[in-house]
Amino acid sequence: MIRAPHPMLDGLNTPASRALLESLMTDPLLAPENLEWRERAREVADKYVRPVAWKYDRLQEYPWEVQEQLKAYGLYKVFVDKEYGGAGCSVLNLCLVVEELAKACGGIGVGFAVNALGSFPIMIGGTDEQKERFLPEVAAGNHLVAFGLSEKNAGSDAGGMACSAVKDGDQWVLNGHKKWNTNGAIAHVNTIFAVTDPESRSRRISAFVVQRPGSGEELGDIEGFRIAKVEDKMGIRAIPVVELEFDNLRLDSDRLIGGRPGVGFKHAMMTLDKARPGVAAQAVGCAQGALDLALVYATNRVQFGQPIASKQMVQQLLADGAQKVAAARQLVHAAARHVDAGTKEANKYAAMAKCFATDVAMEVTTDAVQIFGGYGFMRDYPVEKYMRDAKITQIYEGTNQVQRLVIARNLIKEASKLDHLSHYMPIPEDQR
Ligand SMILES: Cc1cc2nc3c(=O)[nH]c(=O)nc-3n(C[C@H](O)[C@H](O)[C@H](O)COP(=O)(O)OP(=O)(O)OC[C@H]3O[C@@H](n4cnc5c(N)ncnc54)[C@H](O)[C@@H]3O)c2cc1C
DSSP states (O other), X not given: OOOOOOGGGGGGGSHHHHHHHHHHTOOTTSOHHHHHHHHHHHHHIIIIIHHHHHHHXXXXXXXXXXXHHHHHTTGGXXXXXXXXXXXXXXXXXXXXXXXXXXXXXXXXXXXXHHHHHHHHHHHHHOOHHHHHHHHHHHHTTSSOEEEEOOBTXXXXXXXXXXXXXXXXXXXXXXXXXXXXXXXXXXXXXXXXXXXXXXXXXXXOEEEEEEEOSSOGGGOOOOTTEEEEEEOOOSXXXXXXXXXXXXXXXXXXXXXXXXXXXXXXXXXXXXXHHHHHHHHHHXXXXXXXXXXXXXXXXXXXXXXXXXXXXXXXXXXHHHHHHHHHHHHXXXXXXXXXXXXXXXXXXXXXXXXXXXXXXXXXXXXXXXXXXXXXXXXXXXXXXXXXXXXXXXXXXXXXXXXXXXXXXXXXXXXXXXXXXGGGGGGGSSOOGGGO
């Protein structure tokens, strides 16, 4: 049986604690448009996501009732260009929406964000005709999108993929599989990366749009496309993560993104730069959500005759958590602004935000469980879910080890800007 969260957590709904939480969330650096998106997402999260988060975590089923609300509130418009029915593709606004959803449920947060991940290859590299055909339905929330890059033997080394697409007349024939496809089972549009030129080092991979007829729960099968496995996961359980199998799947040539082969990997990397702040925002949401619960619990739970919030070691956990979340949030916003402005530092900032915020999420959600003591370890109460949902953020869209490689690569490239410091180094003149 699915049990409701403990009544002790009703404390979250008192005017005083709401006002306190609200004051913790104030951000004078955000413009009115940003705040509007945040408010809209917060309303959806409070009214429709939090009340069912634990139910869908237990059931491990896609929350169609929430999807209807995400659509009704127009949230899918946030990451789509205005010409195609969207609100202008601001990564900052996307991050604000994802944080609010993830604060209520990390799974639903990523279930939403992955639509942006799957749409970005079309937005970045698609022809005008492809954008016109696919994006308006995505912006309207009618079609869900998934992103298929990883394979069983090609995770961090995504370029080593084996899934292939071979030209046959005016069609492409797709064979192989994609592993860990978030939303893959319920997506109307799957962006799939495949090898089109095995001999080439730099132009080996292309991206395709694989569309399935129908939408929502009435999604139909297509010949050559199979959901080979539905994964049973530690966290983000509301969202289906599946293995896709392609067996001579025939695609018309207009499904090749951008209309020319060989640019898929470049578009995948550009997509990840654009999407990583969203994963980082998901992590900030998980961390903030767990911290909010821990704060309310600590002010209510009495031991030794006093609320545990009066104990300095508990205060330290709360204070450290608040600092880490605030720092992570600002780094996420900085990364989103770099991506939106298309600066040279966008790649580094996206990786830094993803790495930092997701490590923070793991630390803060673990400490939140600690503050709940034994109750924190129990599945009857909501806090352990935050810890489970946070873990995946350190792994997908490039593990945090890979993010550190990206950051270091950028730093080393930038080192030449610091040549003026070499005079202060114990380096012989002829080696500088
Ligand atoms: C729940 C879930 C959802 C996902 N959703 C999607 C999706 O929607 N679309 C998609 O395409 N993919 C998706 N993925 C795949 C995800 O992006 C990969 O799992 C991730 O990139 C890591 O690949 P891997 O699991 O094969 O690990 P590996 O690459 O095998 O890595 C294993 C370990 O080795 C480390 N490692 C690997 N290479 C290096 C290196 N060069 N230096 C240092 N350390 C290294 C890693 O950091 C990691 O700790 C999802 C995965 C999961 C679990």
